[in-house]
Amino acid sequence: MPRARYKSLVDTFAEDIRSGVLPPGTRLPTHRQLAADHRLALVTASRVYAELEAMGLVSGETGRGTFVREIALPPGQGSGQMSVATGMLDLNFNYPSLPGQAELLRTALRQLALSGDLEALLRYQPHAGRLHERAAIARHLVSRGLAVEAEQVLVVSGAQHGLAVAMMALLKPGDVIAVDALTYSGFKVLAETLHLEIVAIAVTAHGPDLEALQRLCRQRPVRAVYSMPTLHNPLGWVMSLEQRTQLVAIARQHHLMVIEDAAYAYLAEDAPPPLAALAPERTVYVGGFSKSVATGLRVGFVAAPAAWVKAIERTIMATTWNVPGVMSAIAVAWIEDGTVARLEAQKRQDAQARQALAAQVLAGVDYISHPSSYFLWLPLQEEARADQVAMTLQREGISVSTAEPFAVSACVPHALRLALGSVDMAALRTAMVRVRRVVQW
Numbered sequence: 367m368p369r370a371r372y373k374s375l376v377d378t379f380a381e382d383i384r385s386g387v388l389p390p391g392t393r394l395p396t397h398r399q400l401a402a403d404h405r406l407a408l409v410t411a412s413r414v415y416a417e418l419e420a421m422g423l424v425s426g427e428t429g430r431g432t433f434v435r436e437i438a439l440p441p442g443q444g445s446g447q448m449s450v451a452t453g454m455l456d457l458n459f460n461y462p463s464l465p466g467q468a469e470l471l472r473t474a475l476r477q478l479a480l481s482g483d484l485e486a487l488l489r490y491q492p493h494a495g496r497l498h499e500r501a502a503i504a505r506h507l508v509s510r511g512l513a514v515e516a517e518q519v520l521v522v523s524g525a526q527h528g529l530a531v532a533m534m535a536l537l538k539p540g541d542v543i544a545v546d547a548l549t550y551s552g553f554k555v556l557a558e559t560l561h562l563e564i565v566a567i568a569v570t571a572h573g574p575d576l577e578a579l580q581r582l583c584r585q586r587p588v589r590a591v592y593s594m595p596t597l598h599n600p601l602g603w604v605m606s607l608e609q610r611t612q613l614v615a616i617a618r619q620h621h622l623m624v625i626e627d628a629a630y631a632y633l634a635e636d637a638p639p640p641l642a643a644l645a646p647e648r649t650v651y652v653g654g655f656s657k658s659v660a661t662g663l664r665v666g667f668v669a670a671p672a673a674w675v676k677a678i679e680r681t682i683m684a685t686t687w688n689v690p691g692v693m694s695a696i697a698v699a700w701i702e703d704g705t706v707a708r709l710e711a712q713k714r715q716d717a718q719a720r721q722a723l724a725a726q727v728l729a730g731v732d733y734i735s736h737p738s739s740y741f742l743w744l745p746l747q748e749e750a751r752a753d754q755v756a757m758t759l760q761r762e763g764i765s766v767s768t769a770e771p772f773a774v775s776a777c778v779p780h781a782l783r784l785a786l787g788s789v790d791m792a793a794l795r796t797a798m799v800r801v802r803r804v805v806q807w
Contacts, residue, residue, distance in 0.1 A: 372410060376417050383423045383434050390436040391751050394424065397432075425753075428777050436753035438760075455789050455797040458765040460740050461661040462787035464712055470705065471660075474696045487691035493683040494675070495521025495694060502698045503667045506706065510631060511639045512651060514669045520678055521689045525629045525654035525666040526552050531685060532650045532668055533560055535677040536623060541589040543625075544582055546574050548743075548779075550599045550627060551771035553592055566775040567591075571734075573598075573605045576612050583620040590623040591616075595641055596631035600743050600772050600783040602736035607638040614645040628653040632710045633717055633738045647671055650678075655697055657740070657787075658710045665689060665697040714738050720786040720794060727798040731805070740787035745779060746805060752780040758804050764797050 382388045394415070395403060401411035415432050418424045426432045478484065494500065501516035522528040529552070537543070539561035545553065547566040557564045565586060568575040574593070582588060593613065595605040605613070617624050626641045626649055642651035654666025670678055682688070700706045717740050724735070724742055735742035746752055752768040759766050769781040784801065786794060 372406075372414070375404060375414055379414070379418055380421060380423055383418075383437065388434050390434050390438075390757070391754050392434040394432045394434065425778075433751065436751075436757045438757055453763060454760075455764045455793050457784045457786070457788070457797055457801075458767045460657065460785040460787040462657060462713055462716065462740055463660065464709065464716065467660060467709075470700075471696075474699060477699065478692065478695060481695075483695075487695060489691075491688040491691045491694070493520075493688055494679045495519070495689060496691075499694050499698045502701050504669075506701050507651075507667075507669060509707070510628065510653075511637070512643050512669065514642075514646075514651075515672070518669055518672055518675060520668045520670070520675065520682060521694050522654075522666045522668055522682060523686050523689050524656055524664045525627070525652050526556070527664075527686065528652040528654065528666045528668045529553060529625070529627065530556055530560075531678050531681040532625060532652060532670070533557070533562065534685075535681040536650070536674060537562060537590060542586050544579055544588050544591040544622075545774050546593070546598070546601075547775045548601060548769070548772045549592065549774055550594065550629075551767075553627070554771065554774065564592075564774055569601065571603075573603050573609045574613075576609065576616060579613070580616055583616065583622070588620060588622060590625055592625045592627065593641060594627045594630075596628060596637045597634045597736055597739055599627075599630055600741055601734055602739045602741070602743070604634050604637050604736065610638055610641055610644055614641060617645060617648060622648065624649040626651045629657055630739065632658045633714055633740070634736070635714065635738070642669060650674070655700075655706065658713060659697070659700065659706060663693060663697060665693050717787065719791070723791065723795055724784075724786060724798055727795065728802055731802060741783060741785050744782045744784060744801075744805065746781055748780075750780055750805070752782060755782065755804060759801060762800050762804070764800055766801070 397408060397411045397415065400406065400414065401408045415424060415426060419426060423435060423437060424432050425435050497516060499521055500519040503519050503521065504514050504516045507514060522531060533556065540563065542563045542565055543557060544567050545564045547569050554564065565582060567582065568578045579591065595610055597604060624641050624645060628640065628651060631637065631653065640651060642649040648671065651669040652666070655663050668678060717738050721735060721737050721739065733742050733744045746755060756766050756768050767783045769779045769783065772783060773779070789797065
């Protein structure tokens with residue numbers, strides 16, 4: 367087919383989609399039908415749809431066909447914090463807060479202003495953080511079931527930065543990382559930015575399919591596995607000790623590095639030991655205080671085997687040089703005076719109350735969650751399309767995320783991820799009632 371004619375067909379479809387001639391949800395002809403209708407080679411017909419998909423106008427769904435996407439949704443909805451219009455109820459992004467946290471900050475700043483160490487905070491800090499700060503975080507990690515030396519802890523600008531520096535330091539472009547088929551959207555963005563190849567591990571109701579991981583390691587040169595064993599985002603599972611032991615055994619057999627994301631781990635009480643405690647020689651443990659204390663604090667931590675610390679420290683130097691001293695000083699003071707432990711306990715209770723509210727409103731609706739998590743996973747009915755449902759909810763003043771930002775495999779389920787921690791309880795009830803009404807059309 368001449369190039370001009372091929373491009374003309376892409377342009378015609380694009381114009382019809384953007385003008386509304388082909389509304390969202392329209393099922394387009396099969397590849398074979400398109401080829402027959404326009405006298406194209408099958409490969410050329412497939413290329414037409416591939417270009418439209420790359421433009422964000424259609425989505426191909428295995429076994430279902432090719433559909434027009436809801437293009438009115440903001441691009442990247444769910445992959446990061448979006449600007450939310452005034453009056454919009456945000457169930458897309460979690461920034462949990464408790465009454466009185468502003469006063470806590472005010473008090474902390476007063477105390478910091480009176481400290482004898484104030485002038486030191488105006489200077490550069492050690493790349494990995496001051497040793498007493500690293501020691502305080504190491505003591506804090508004992509409550510997570512993880513015992514590490516202060517020298518193994520590096521202070522970073524939030525858990526996302528922790529993931530970034532660990533992966534930049536210890537992996538190289540082209541490395542293969544095994545990841546749950548549904549995973550944290552920020553990790554996907556990071557892996558793509560660093561040109562790492564992510565391959566999907568099938569998921570079950572209670573954790574990753576570890577037999578599938580074993581097969582994957584035999585078939586591909588897997589270098590690392592990324593895992594959220596304690597309060598998985600977005601599925602909420604807490605892996606059992608047996609599952610963790612099996613994952614560690616696979617990692618040792620195939621010489622995998624383990625990246626353990628513990629951003630939400632504080633919400634799960636009496637969880638089994640972290641992977642970093644079971645396989646300390648090969649696990650990087652990443653967490654932070656954004657969710658447990660305040661998202662604006664931007665202080666996190668990496669706990670790593672001693673042999674890897676220098677490489678990660680050098681990468682911190684290359685990215686941020688150091689965490690701002692004022693922020694790390696506040697975080698450490700709150701660790702030492704018990705504020706962090708108190709806030710974590712309060713937020714566990716808050717999350718439980720929000721889950722109870724969601725369970726009440728969604729009674730009879732199938733969804734997936736943990737009773738102490740700040741989010742839930744809502745699979746949609748077979749005939750429903752997630753982008754259309756999300757757009758309908760947006761028109762009703764509710765921002766949600768579809769499954770797409772969390773999906774690693776080619777098959778993206780039609781589901782919503784609802785963040786419960788960013789609006790007050792009354793607004794949350796209103797939002798959940800609207801969600802139930804829309805998903806039960």
